[in-house]
Amino acid sequence: MNTVHTIKELRDTVAQQRKSGKRIVFVPTMGNLHEGHIALVKQGLTQGDFVITSIFVNPLQFGANEDLDAYPRTLEQDQQKLAQAGNHLVFAPSANEVYPQGMDQQSKVIVPDLTELHCGTSRPGHFTGVSTVVTMLFNMVQPDIAVFGEKDFQQLAVIRKMVKDLFMPIEIVSVPTARDSDGLAKSSRNGYLTTEQRAIAPTLNKVINSIASKIRQGERDFSALTSEAKAELAECQFKNDYFNIVDSNTLKPAEDSTQSITILAAAYLGETRLIDNATV
Numbered sequence: 001m002n003t004v005h006t007i008k009e010l011r012d013t014v015a016q017q018r019k020s021g022k023r024i025v026f027v028p029t030m031g032n033l034h035e036g037h038i039a040l041v042k043q044g045l046t047q048g049d050f051v052i053t054s055i056f057v058n059p060l061q062f063g064a065n066e067d068l069d070a071y072p073r074t075l076e077q078d079q080q081k082l083a084q085a086g087n088h089l090v091f092a093p094s095a096n097e098v099y100p101q102g103m104d105q106q107s108k109v110i111v112p113d114l115t116e117l118h119c120g121t122s123r124p125g126h127f128t129g130v131s132t133v134v135t136m137l138f139n140m141v142q143p144d145i146a147v148f149g150e151k152d153f154q155q156l157a158v159i160r161k162m163v164k165d166l167f168m169p170i171e172i173v174s175v176p177t178a179r180d181s182d183g184l185a186k187s188s189r190n191g192y193l194t195t196e197q198r199a200i201a202p203t204l205n206k207v208i209n210s211i212a213s214k215i216r217q218g219e220r221d222f223s224a225l226t227s228e229a230k231a232e233l234a235e236c237q238f239k240n241d242y243f244n245i246v247d248s249n250t251l252k253p254a255e256d257s258t259q260s261i262t263i264l265a266a267a268y269l270g271e272t273r274l275i276d277n278a279t280v
């Protein structure tokens with residue numbers, strides 16, 4: 001498995017693979033890979049012939065007070081995990097390769113509406129950073145298929161809308177959230193948790209599941225369910241960011257008649273922000 005750092009090297013390799021008729025699969029990541037990322041690569045291997053994983057901690061999607069500098073960078077370990085999984089090529093560009101004129105001069109891709117809700121409210125500009133870098137990476141790689149995790153449910157919805165609205169000829173494939181045995185969604189940010197916080201962290205998933213099962217049983221007082229969930233989380237030292245019961249397709253508040261309901265939640269344990277979701 002090769003690693004390339006420049007767009008030119010990437011394009012040369014992709015051109016060779018295309019010449020021999022290979023279907024190109026792309027897995028965008030910010031590195032510090034865990035089983036969730038490896039599941040994306042494995043899914044990619046079943047869907048195409050040549051899997052490219054990018055590792056790029058995208059500064060454009062981090063707010064001024066967020067963890068850009070602290071975000072774990074573990075290229076060597078990531079390369080080992082990817083090679084073992086059967087990934088074919090790693091694309092690990094520098095920030096200068098991606099944003100040669102700096103981020104202020106960078107043209108941006110704005111996905112309206114969806115990006116203003118949930119994570120978009122607490123992280124203004126985050127999704128514009130994501131949609132912009134994903135568009136740039138798509139243009140660099142020009143894949144047939146791109147694979148994303150369902151843990152970032154809202155991100156997946158934003159990418160699907162962007163691809164549809166901009167007629168990008170790319171099939172978006174999603175993979176269910178990988179979890180630790182106690183239910184905690186795998187995330188690079190779990191590494192920030194203290195031992196005590198790590199013991200509490202699966203409560204987020206437990207509370208989401210208990211609300212999901214009440215909805216399945218027919219409860220429809222979403223406001224009461226939301227208050228109940230927030231109170232349970234607060235009791236366990238979580239600082240609530242949002243707990244929203246939404247229409248899975250529009251991500252707008254669910255109504256009695258909503259066919260497919262998703263619970264989206266984000267909460268802090270100390271400084272660490274955890275997100276999770278469940279579709280009912």
Ligand code: PAF
Pocket residue numbers: 028029030056058061130133134152155
């Ligand atoms: O989900 C992530 O890791 C990032 O948001 C992505 C899609 C790689 C864009 O930087």
